[in-house]
Amino acid sequence: MxxxxxxxxxxxxxxxxxxxxxxxxxxxxxxxxxxxxxxxxxxPVKEMQRAFNTAIEQQGAHLFQYQSMQGNLNLREKLVARIQKWGHVTTTADNVLVTVGGQQAIELVAKALLDPGDEMVVEVPTYVGALAAFDLYQPTYYSVDLQADGLDLDELEDTLKRHPGIKLLYTVPDYHNPTGITMSVAKRQALVTLANRYDFIILEDSPYRDLGYANLPLPAIKSFDTQDRVIFVSSLSKILMPALRTGWLVADGPILDAILKVRLASDLEANGVIHAAIANYMEENDLDxxxxxxxxxxxxxxxxxxxxxxxxxxxxxxxxxxxxxxxxxxxxxxxxxxxxxxxxxxxxxxxxxxxxxxxxxxxxxxxxxxxxxxxxxxxxxxxxxxxxxxxxxxxxxxxxxxxx
Amino acid sequence: MxxxxxxxxxxxxxxxxxxxxxxxxxxxxxxxxxxxxxxxxxxPVKEMQRAFNTAIEQQGAHLFQYQSMQGNLNLREKLVARIQKWGHVTTTADNVLVTVGGQQAIELVAKALLDPGDEMVVEVPTYVGALAAFDLYQPTYYSVDLQADGLDLDELEDTLKRHPGIKLLYTVPDYHNPTGITMSVAKRQALVTLANRYDFIILEDSPYRDLGYANLPLPAIKSFDTQDRVIFVSSLSKILMPALRTGWLVADGPILDAILKVRLASDLEANGVIHAAIANYMEENDLDxxxxxxxxxxxxxxxxxxxxxxxxxxxxxxxxxxxxxxxxxxxxxxxxxxxxxxxxxxxxxxxxxxxxxxxxxxxxxxxxxxxxxxxxxxxxxxxxxxxxxxxxxxxxxxxxxxxx
Missing domain, CATH: 3.90.1150.10 (Aspartate Aminotransferase, domain 1)
Structure with a gap:
């Protein structure tokens, strides 16, 4: 068999x-x-076609060679500027990893952090693709309910007290999939305080943060991080095009090191041709x-x-x-x-x-x-x-x- | 900490x-x-640029939408024809998965098959990227020496007798990285017989098979598979361009099912824009x-x-x-x-x-x-x-x- x-x-x-x-x-x-x-x-099909052609004409054959495990530097710098402007996260291109969609970013975090049986928290309901990624690393899940302003932090703290081994919390703070709920700024801050107190890592997955129909984007949870324990993930699938398969994450210190090691072994690098095209698109057009x-x-x-x-x-x-x-x-x-x-x-x-x-x-x-x-x-x-x-x-x- | x-x-x-x-x-x-x-x-930069533009002009916006977990059907059919012609493997597009380079194919196989401590065989020396992928799934390795015509099958059988739990063997049969050695046809056949007898899976990694300087490609190990236990992996990185990040695998039955489940959770799908461009390139040019x-x-x-x-x-x-x-x-x-x-x-x-x-x-x-x-x-x-x-x-x- x-x-x-x-x-x-x-x-x-x-x-x-x-x-x-x-x-x-x-x-x-x-x-x-x-x-x-x-x-x-x-x-933006025409604009992206132009951006592809510019990339090929500017870089020629070298564009199609093996490039960089972390992704095109120019693109990473543009993503750094974006998350500084819209999420109040101060970081550098060295802390950014460009991934195959946000999904790969979640998968790499799961692979870098979860041994079988490791304890983690998800808000419920939660993004089904994240559960699919986590499931394969066999964690023990604890569920915490969502309220109108995001995670129920009292319930979370109760859970943390009962299960002090919890090492990871996964949340979609902005226009959450599947509920559309957004976490308040006060809760973002308080969540980081809990992470510091109870020694866990926060995986902040935010592919929809730019798509607020009444308000500008809120500061990312990552912007309140004081101990390198928040991993920020986003994606260009929803604000540009999904078939570009381009997501990204921001992480620091030993967590970033672990993610990079796992990434190199997973697929060496993402698509440098696509990265250069996106960087050109962002150069020649106003993404905002x-x-x-x-x-x-x-x-x-x-x-x-x-x-x-x-x-x-x-x-x-x-x-x-x-x-x-x-x-x-x-x-x-x-x-x-x-x-x-x-x-x-x-x-x-x-x-x-x-x-x-x-x-x-x-x-x-x-x-x-x-x-x-x-x-x-x-x-x-x-x-x-x-x-x-x-x-x-x-x-x-x-x-x-x-x-x- | x-x-x-x-x-x-x-x-x-x-x-x-x-x-x-x-x-x-x-x-x-x-x-x-x-x-x-x-x-x-x-x-072939010019030809690939034309192929990109054709893909965008023919499919428009839909080219950039979420597409297919297994990869562009047209491309998969062309890969099927190629491995039939040059490797004597008879398969269908349903059995092909397009991956992010050959590296992701190896990683997905490791993820689908290896629990910590599972026993596997590698030829030594072996491809360093495969070791990096396997290492993260914590197998127990057994090494078998390479001879001038490939794996030492007597040493392999000794190893299998001593360790009947061995479930996976990884080999690069064609112009092996790092030695350049090619496995003889007789050994390919005999290896499948051993896999059937000792109940293990063969991961055949063959990115260099087209690049023989004295001979045409040999039949793939997969062509001798009688029990759906050979996974064939190849890549377009060496015969086209690495930054396309396009590899592929052929598998069957429950092994294929496991790989597809793991793939969906890993990154949803590879890059449909790139796949369409490669399919166009193969339509408009003679890859051989x-x-x-x-x-x-x-x-x-x-x-x-x-x-x-x-x-x-x-x-x-x-x-x-x-x-x-x-x-x-x-x-x-x-x-x-x-x-x-x-x-x-x-x-x-x-x-x-x-x-x-x-x-x-x-x-x-x-x-x-x-x-x-x-x-x-x-x-x-x-x-x-x-x-x-x-x-x-x-x-x-x-x-x-x-x-x-």
Missing amino acids: LKNLVAQRVNPDVPSALSGLFVNDPDPHAISFAAGSPNERLF QHVNVLKDHYRQQCTAMVAALENDFPEEVSFTRPKGGFFDWVTLPEELDAAALLSQQVIPQAHINYVPGTNFYPGRDVHNSLRLCFSGLSPAEISAGMGRLGEQVKAAVREVRPVL | LKNLVAQRVNPDVPSALSGLFVNDPDPHAISFAAGSPNERLF QHVNVLKDHYRQQCTAMVAALENDFPEEVSFTRPKGGFFDWVTLPEELDAAALLSQQVIPQAHINYVPGTNFYPGRDVHNSLRLCFSGLSPAEISAGMGRLGEQVKAAVREVRPVL
Whole structure:
């Protein structure tokens, strides 16, 4: 049995938290709130093509040679300036590692830090891709609830007191995937204080931080770091294009050393051709201006989504009111199972798609929530789709909570 | 102490097998036989630029969206046709995974298969990057010697009998890095028979298979696979360009399933923009013809290197006579330490660089060998450099083996 030769971490009987998230519905009227992809109609294609050509013409053959494990220096310097300006993080290009998307950054941190059984905290619900990355390093998870202003720090401190071995906390502080929640500045500061007191590392994953529709970005958790124990991760997938596969992290000291060692052994280096093109793009164009264009579009979509939730959904259903990012999180009455509702009623009867919430919990033990993504749809499509979804949800709620 | 929060696998006190391989010598007359990079003067830059532009113009914004975990289908089909033609491997695009260089393919296999302490076999010496990838999954290594026609299969079978838990064997059968040795067809077949009998998996890493200077490529070990237990890995880094960061693997059944699960969690997918460009390049150009151009150049370099070893080195020194690839392996008398010789005499006195052999052994316990790479130098540079290196080696040999 070849299956027996597979590593225990793979656990072939349990599918990846990332698999089976998206059900394909070929109906021509189908509307999908599932995939968290950015809107490709907003991609700066012409500008990026020019940037590729400039890179090739300026550097010639050398552009295609082995380059740098940490990534193109010019790009790293631009990322340093960006996170200084928008996140109040003071760092240097030497502390930046350019990765294959934010996903690889999370994976490298997991690989650098987690031995089997090591204890870590995640907020719940949490980003499903991070769970997929962590799962393969076999940690022991502790879940801490999210409040409207981010992690419940009292619950976190209780957990830390009961489990003093906890070494890592993973959080998405800005326009969180899947809930859209943002952590307050006060909590960011307090979280670093807890990390110092209870000796753990914070993995701050912030791919949506630029996409706030009401406010400018908040200072990163990393900006409050006093002991080199915060790892900041972001990505260009959401504000530029995902197929560039370009994320990045900022880390310091022995944590950075461990990550770099792990990176070198993982894939030697990321794509120098792409890095040079992105650096040229950022030279020749104003990325902030592009981000403003994105925000103008996504803001309307976000507004349409929240309006529909307020108008078309029964009061037994609760939902978040995101001020940025791509996602809204909907909680149904406890008796309802969002996955069963999707496959048995919502897809066949309304041709609407969403992501059931179960895989966003490390224990996969919560079944009455779902993630809605508005990034790929026009406000009109959102209103139409949410109307159809609302009807299905109403009918399902009425079955378990009849109005007498 | 943050260092204590790092995973045990990272072992911060031991540098990566990949680090410190290349010593920088700023002397204008320095000649380096160290880095194993392909010759960038031979890169098809114009053709690749055209292929990028075609990809962008044909696919527009969609090219930059999230795409496919396994990689561009068109590219995978072309790779399938290539390994059928040149390696006699019959497979399908569904069995191909496009990776971030061959290095990521090795890393994914290690991650999918190795629990701490799992037993595996490597030929010695072996590719240092593979050791760096394996090291982080904490296997127990057994070393088997290389003969002129590849792995010593008698020694291998002895090892398998003594350690029946061995689950993985790693080999570079074609123009091996670092020795240039190629495994005979008979041994390829016999190795698969052993894998079936002793129930282990073969990781066949073959980035140099197209670069034979005397012969056409041999059938891959994978072509003899009868039980889905051979994983074939190759790369476009050596026959096209390294900064494309594009490698690939072929696997089947539960092994493939495990690798795909691990890949999804590692970085979601590789670079769809690059994949489309490479597929276009292969559509619009004859890659085999480009490979022939490369072979015409590298053949002369290889010949110059072997001639210099025959003419300029003392008879106490032995060396391989590669018929392909980039490397030659030199063994000094046992009393000599190649790293000390390099730093104390060869660099300061002759401004010649090579890679000391120690890191190519999992135990790092062999010190009298060194790797020479000829891919980046002209035949004239090779002759001049080898003359200078030969003098240093002669002097060192005479010290430990005086002619009386």
